[in-house]
Amino acid sequence: MAPTTITEADVAAAAARIAGRFRRTPLAAIEPGGLFGTTWLKCEYMQHTGSFKARGALNRVLSAQQAGELDPAVGVVAASGGNAGLAVAYAARACGVPATVFVPATAPAFKVDKLRGLGARVEQHGTEYAMAYEAAVKHAADAGAVYCHAYDQVEMAAGAGTIGLELLADIPGGFDTVLVAVGGGGLMAGVAAALAGRARVVAVEPERAPSLHAAFAAGGPVDVAVSGVAADSLGARRIGDIGYAVAVREAVHSVLVSDDDIVAARRALWADRRIVLEHGAAAALAALSGGAYRPAAGERVVVIACGANTDPTDL
Incomplete structure (x- = not known):
């Protein structure tokens, strides 16, 4: 049975495995009392393929190679609304193996074009991530490919958690809170595992895609x-088992944001900083700008700006 949680040790192992293969993204200081009233923006939208997902994908593919599980003629397979697929295609190309990516028919055309540009074979199935996922799992079983889950897999979540280790190293004076956008929960789980006992993690979800919020209630x-x-990147129908387990263990706090607040945060960040984020990545920032999360006086907050794969024409 596959593990259903991760620890700081898993994140440390991922950091060692993928060292030198990904970008150490910078922090942008936002002036106290400024537009969003926070302190740091973790610029993970500058990562390979435009999102944090490259970390976990590299960790998954390299781990499978090292364990002798990966047939170099068959390669890897993933299901994704866009970002995870881009990351898996990138990681496969970097490791010299083929990739097949299943996406819903609703996936943005520019993301599909990027997948093909990275050399992936793209298969479109259904109108939601869950439908593409079912097709991808069947393909993995039939073809013998290594399956790369978009979020609910130890290697994927642990790779994402390396962001938390960077924050600890890059902010030696410490910080109190990290705001993380949640779809399937891999990024949240990885960061919460990496920061266990050292900072609070706040999970931010769209009101119209509340997978973790609903899990807490149920x-x-x-x-x-x-x-x-934000459904193209935060559109998981169900929170992952790993994400839920870590959220409960680490007492992750959950807040919801409206579509209007997401759009406003995204546009404001462009106007104020000339930073272009996808709607899913802007969700974490929307928790501050829209008031869903109100920091206490003196609270030191980090917002993870996790992806930039978007069409900037609607800014």
Whole structure:
């Protein structure tokens, strides 16, 4: 049975495995009392393929190679609304193996074009991530490919958690809170595991895709309806088992943000900083600018700006 949680040790192992293969992204200081009233923006949108997902994908593919599980003629397979697929395609190319990526028919065309540009074979199935996921799992079983889950896999979540280790190293004076956008929960789980006992993690979800929020209310992962402006990247119908387990263990706090607040935060960041984020990445910032999360006086907050794969024409 696959593990359903991760620890700081898993994150440390991922950091060692992928060292030198990903970008150490910078922190941008936001002036106290400024537009969002926070302190740091972790610029993970500058990562390879435009999102944090490259960390976990590299960790998954390299781990499979090292364990002798990866047939170099068959390669890897993933299901993704866009970002995870881009990351897996990038990692596969970097490791010299083929990749097949299943996406819903609703995936943005520019993301599909990027997948093909990275050399992936793209298969479109259904209208939601869950439908593409079912097709990808079947393909993995039939073809013998290594399956790379978009979020609910130890290597994927642990790779994402290396962001937390960077924050600890880059902010030696410490910080209190990290705001993380949540879809399936891999990034949140990795960061919470990396920061266990040293900082609070706040999970931010769109009101129209509340997978973790609903799981907390139900006492476990449940299916939710998914829609809204951030559905292409935060559109997991169900929180991952790893994400839920870590969220409970580390007492992750959950808040919801509206589509209007996500759009406003994204536009404000462009106007104020000339930074272009996708709607899913802007969700974490929207928790501050829209008031869903209100820091205490003197609270030191980091917002993870996790992806920039978007169409900037609607800014």
